[in-house]
Amino acid sequence: MPLLRVPPILLLIVLNTLVHAVPVLLAGVVKAVLPLRPVWRACNPVLTGLAESWIAVNTWMMGAFTRTRFEIEGTAELRRDGHYLVLANHQSWVDILVLQKVFNRKVPLLRFFLKRSLFWVPVLGLAWWALDFPFMGRYTRRQIAKNPELGRRDIETTRKACGKFRDIPVSIMNFVEGTRFTEAKHAQQASPYRHLLKPKSGGVAFVIDAMGQGLHSILDVTIAYPGGRPSMIDLMADRVPAVRVKVRQRPIPAELVAGNYQEDRAFRACFQQWMNGLWREKDGDMERLLAG
Numbered sequence: 001m002p003l004l005r006v007p008p009i010l011l012l013i014v015l016n017t018l019v020h021a022v023p024v025l026l027a028g029v030v031k032a033v034l035p036l037r038p039v040w041r042a043c044n045p046v047l048t049g050l051a052e053s054w055i056a057v058n059t060w061m062m063g064a065f066t067r068t069r070f071e072i073e074g075t076a077e078l079r080r081d082g083h084y085l086v087l088a089n090h091q092s093w094v095d096i097l098v099l100q101k102v103f104n105r106k107v108p109l110l111r112f113f114l115k116r117s118l119f120w121v122p123v124l125g126l127a128w129w130a131l132d133f134p135f136m137g138r139y140t141r142r143q144i145a146k147n148p149e150l151g152r153r154d155i156e157t158t159r160k161a162c163g164k165f166r167d168i169p170v171s172i173m174n175f176v177e178g179t180r181f182t183e184a185k186h187a188q189q190a191s192p193y194r195h196l197l198k199p200k201s202g203g204v205a206f207v208i209d210a211m212g213q214g215l216h217s218i219l220d221v222t223i224a225y226p227g228g229r230p231s232m233i234d235l236m237a238d239r240v241p242a243v244r245v246k247v248r249q250r251p252i253p254a255e256l257v258a259g260n261y262q263e264d265r266a267f268r269a270c271f272q273q274w275m276n277g278l279w280r281e282k283d284g285d286m287e288r289l290l291a292g
Contacts, residue, residue, distance in 0.1 A: 005236060006237055017054065020050050020051070020053060020057075021054075023050055024050050025126050025127060027043045031043045031130065048131075055104045056104060059101045062097065066235065066238045066240065067241075068240045068241065068243060071245070073245070073246050073247065074247030075102065075106060078107050080105065082108065082169060082217075084108070084218070085208065085215050085252075086103070086171050086173045086218075086219045087219070087278070088174075088176070088221040088223060089175075089177060089282060091223065091229045092225070092229050092230055092232075093180075094234075094235050097235070098245060103171065107219070108168070108169035109171065111133050113158070113161075113172075113203065114133050114134070115136065116135045158203075159206075163210070165214070171219070174203055178200045181195075181196065181229070193280070194286070194287065195224075195286035196279055196286065198279075199275045201275045205268075208256060208257060209258075209261065212257060212258075217250060218252055219247055220248040220250050221246070221247050222286055224244045224286055224290050244292065
């Protein structure tokens with residue numbers, strides 16, 4: 001019987017997306033046709049407002065049509081005009097809705113680094129493009145080893161995106177594990193963490209390097225599902241009893257702001273050691289959130 005809830009909720013989500021995406025696309029076309037800074041500055045608040053409205057309606061539906069309890073801590077001192085790097089563990093596509101619920105209209109609009117193939121997702125791909133979400137190749141180490149130009153291409157994409165973000169309040173989102181957690185991936189990695197995959201430091205290092213002093217702080221987010229890792233169908237079918245979220249606002253260590261992650265082995269080792277320390281603490285937070 002809970003599955004009967006899914007089609008009408010899905011239809012409402014599609015309608016909400018279409019209602020908001022069409023004006024987003026129109027504003028995006030204006031930005032593309034008239035690539036002038038005054039036009040860009042005029043369009044950005046409109047685009048951001050539409051995106052935040054879309055998220056707000058989705059969040060309202062999540063509260064209206066499910067009995068999921070949200071227990072959130074650590075959001076008291078957030079700023080809408082801040083410049084944040086948001087780091088989170090990744091277990092499910094539900095994570096994105098959770099992050100949007102936690103941060104919508106409390107910090108600047110979350111912007112994700114997306115796989116280039118997602119540009120072709122109907123409607124949403126063009127909407128993400130209009131909102132200046134960066135599209136990355138996401139190449140494997142083996143591919144980069146064969147063709148180093150691929151790695152440089154993604155670094156250049158990161159630099160261009162961060163160059164735009166310096167002039168506006170922004171929250172740059174990074175799922176540091178690079179993929180969703182599964183028991184199989186955890187075993188394959190021989191991860192030293194009980195509830196997490198190994199963190200990938202490169203993307204974080206490139207953003208910090210590209211933004212320089214433009215970032216105010218890091219928002220370190222831990223998401224836990226005491227009832228088990230859910231799918232989007234589970235959420236719409238009201239099978240997610242609780243979501244627990246802990247947000248830690250962290251300063252960016254000064255020694256990590258200026259360094260060459262790719263070519264300086266000592267700096268890379270220092271950066272990875274710092275990330276591993278964050279992940280050990282996050283693993284402890286996961287243990288408490290799941291048990292509590």
